[in-house]
Amino acid sequence: MSEQPGQGEGPRQDTGNGIEAPARPGAPQPQSPGRPGPGQPGPGPQAPGPGPGPLGRPPVNGPADPAGRRALWLGIAAVVFSLFFPPGGLVLGIAALVIGIKAHRRSRGRHGTAPGATPGIVLASVSLVLAAISIGVNAWLWPELSAKQDCMDSANTRADEKVCNDTFTRDLEKKLHLPKGELKGYGDLF
Numbered sequence: 001m002s003e004q005p006g007q008g009e010g011p012r013q014d015t016g017n018g019i020e021a022p023a024r025p026g027a028p029q030p031q032s033p034g035r036p037g038p039g040q041p042g043p044g045p046q047a048p049g050p051g052p053g054p055l056g057r058p059p060v061n062g063p064a065d066p067a068g069r070r071a072l073w074l075g076i077a078a079v080v081f082s083l084f085f086p087p088g089g090l091v092l093g094i095a096a097l098v099i100g101i102k103a104h105r106r107s108r109g110r111h112g113t114a115p116g117a118t119p120g121i122v123l124a125s126v127s128l129v130l131a132a133i134s135i136g137v138n139a140w141l142w143p144e145l146s147a148k149q150d151c152m153d154s155a156n157t158r159a160d161e162k163v164c165n166d167t168f169t170r171d172l173e174k175k176l177h178l179p180k181g182e183l184k185g186y187g188d189l190f
Contacts, residue, residue, distance in 0.1 A: 065103045067103035067114065070103075071097075071100030071103055073120075074096035075121070075123025075124045078096050078128075078131075081131075082126075082127040083130065086130070086131040087131070089128075089131040093125075095124075096123065097124035100118070141175070144168060151167060
C-alpha cells in the first residue's frame with residue numbers, strides 16, 4: 001500500500017515557496033491566526049473599542065415604526081398649511097411633533113427604526129415657527145387689516161379701493177416707523 005502525500009510523515013510546515021516540508025521535531029507548530037498555540041502567550045489585553053454596530057450602538061434589529069412616516073407626512077402638510085392657512089399649520093405641526101417624538105422614543109426602546117420621524121420633527125418645528133410668526137404678525141396688524149377690510153367692503157369703485165389701499169399703506173408705514181412713501185410700490189401685495 002502506497003502512502004499518500006501528507007500522510008504518515010507527521011506535521012508539515014510551509015517553506016514560503018508554496019512547498020510544504022516536514023516539520024522539525026520540537027519546533028513550534030503554526031497555529032491559526034488570532035489563536036495562541038500551546039505554551040505561547042495570549043494576544044494580550046484588547047484595546048477597548050466601541051461595541052457592536054456604528055458608534056457603539058447595538059445593531060438595529062427591531063421593526064420599523066410606521067408612525068415615523070406619519071409624522072413626516074404631517075410635517076410636510078403642516079409646512080404647506082403654515083404658508084397658506086396658519087391656524088391649520090399650527091394644529092398639524094403640533095400633531096406631527098407629538099407623533100414624531102413618540103415614534104422616535106418607541107423605536108429607541110425597541111432597538112428598531114422610525115423612518116421619517118426625525119425629518120417629521122424638524123418639519124413640524126419649522127411649521128410651528130412659520131405659523132407662530134404669521135399669526136403674531138396678523139395679530140399685531142389686526143387693527144390696520146380690519147380697517148382696510150371695512151373700507152374695501154364699503155368701496156363702490158376702483159378709485160375708492162385705491163383710497164383704501166393708500167390709507168392702509170400709510171397706516172402700515174406709521175406702525176412700522178418707515179418714512180412716508182416707503183411701501184408705495186407694495187400696496188397691491190397687501
